[in-house]
Amino acid sequence: MKKKRITLKDLATEVGVSISTVSRALKDHPDIDKTLTKKIQALAQQKNYIPNPLAMGLLRQQTRVIGVIVPDLTTHFYSSIITGIEDELRLAGYYIVISSSKERVEKEIESVQNLLNLRIDGLIVCIAQDSESTEHFEKVLDHEVPLVFFDRVCLERKVSSVVVDNVAMARDLTAHLIDNGARRLVHITGPSHLNIVHERAEGYQKALQQTTVGPISSQIIHTDLSTESAAKALRQLLTAEPRPDAILGVNDTVIFAIMDEIKSHGLSIPKDILLAGFSDEFHARVIEPKLTSVAHPTHEIGRSAAQLILEQIEEGQAIHKKIVLNTALHIRASSTRQNS
Amino acid sequence: MKKKRITLKDLATEVGVSISTVSRALKDHPDIDKTLTKKIQALAQQKNYIPNPLAMGLLRQQTRVIGVIVPDLTTHFYSSIITGIEDELRLAGYYIVISSSKERVEKEIESVQNLLNLRIDGLIVCIAQDSESTEHFEKVLDHEVPLVFFDRVCLERKVSSVVVDNVAMARDLTAHLIDNGARRLVHITGPSHLNIVHERAEGYQKALQQTTVGPISSQIIHTDLSTESAAKALRQLLTAEPRPDAILGVNDTVIFAIMDEIKSHGLSIPKDILLAGFSDEFHARVIEPKLTSVAHPTHEIGRSAAQLILEQIEEGQAIHKKIVLNTALHIRASSTRQNS
DNA sequence: ATGAAAGCGCTAACAT
């Protein structure tokens, strides 16, 4: 029942010329009479003519829609990155269709398929935590649809990506904890097939190897990145003896669970346990005590991912590169021991 | 450069029949020979044929895309609602294109226009805080594109909406503060043209009028909903005498600013100042002390908005209704005075 | 039971 939008044909009949003349006039084709051109443009303006993107899309086989798949839209980290993507793509006249995988491969696979069916012009993804197989992304490549990963990546040899230096970040963060007196460290993290997980674990261990103080006990606990799973791990840690005196959390979910659990055990941060992690800047400053964490340039990550997609669309599939963005270590109350 | 997707024509030539036969076979048209139908369907399946949505869209003049405009994508409240919208629309085979107005009308107007140009089949909006004029939404109505507002609404007589009972919520919250000993209340809120603002203020005042205890001093401060503006208001309140002993915040942004400011003045919540607000469930439980707040059924709000849009699309423009969803008051540490 | 043709809105190669 939609009110019909004005078309080229409408303009053509109104002016009394052919459709192609109108089409040309609207794009200032040199062949068309200047006066006619002016007249047609004025009419188009007045009638508020907007080319039908469906028709254009059909003709050019492109939708100007970029798909974006994230593990969870409600996580500030991701929504912030999406804002960056949107800001950049809007300028280029692209739209984004967002889909949340809810950290599950099945949903991710489904989303990829849906988006492919929609005929997106490109796809930007942060893979779900249990996404071990990569078939569905190979399919994207098969269809020659530009693909870019960010933060959590895979198929690195074939796909462009935007990441941060996880190893260095984890190393610095761990070294900082040690400097602040940590001697019984625990790193609570996720499933090790994720690049962010094993890279951060690598940095964590690197710091342990490089330190000259000692002795230091250390442990890495892999969870499924759910609050429950992290809380459970914490409960076990806190009842065992000796209790850890510093915890490195791999992301916000884990950090929240850790904090809650520590507090409900009547322990204090940082007095009893130092805490630091890879957390969103926003949450790091909202929670109490404020969290020592690594600041990800979320908006920038989004913009870079968008730029990579645009590059691929414009220059054809060929290129693929990896952008490594800088992070900043923010030392806050959660990891600085008053009495040391 | 995209690898060509398989089309009806491809299937037709391969089977040696006409395009229309293939088209019919694929939708089990009774006229087509059963064996032929089977054969064609099998081939389509094997070749992984997916109808081109662009072609279908052009034909039917619909995109199966719903636009969603929110004041800020990175706010948990909105991203959570969007997740609800997505969950519901996905089932119906619709996609959503999200746009963030960043609380500014100009961006909102631009987004509306962009989305309209994209030929969306419907639009779901939570208006920006400085959105006083409604012309751009009238335009949506002019184009007979289904429109639904949620949370912050306008044009109520003409447009469907999903809201909560702000008056009752604010009244209950305020009454609760008074019950817990509040005698010098302040309500920090936003610009009063927003329905959520004046409705909540109304509830706040209703509670004050209905209370039998007294005397109670009260104040309403309008900010522009930015952290800075709220923080500034707080600073003035805290240095003046007598200091308020209870604050009702209108949303998360304001709550965060309030908390920070109170803490940095060396005051304690709830000992010195009671705090309650309309905050996202998620943040209410993450911050310290945990915040007494009204729980919005965010996912449900999203789903309802999506359902309203679908209804309008299916049944034509005519209908418009208002869905009022239930909220729940969660009493937590921030508003319960230990010594009372 | 199947095919041919028109049309959705637009562009571009090919007339004139």
Added chain:
DNA sequence: ATGTTAGCGCTTTCAT
């Protein structure tokens, strides 16, 4: 300088 035509992928009416 302007018009005609074909075609992007699909559905549907109208032949046959």
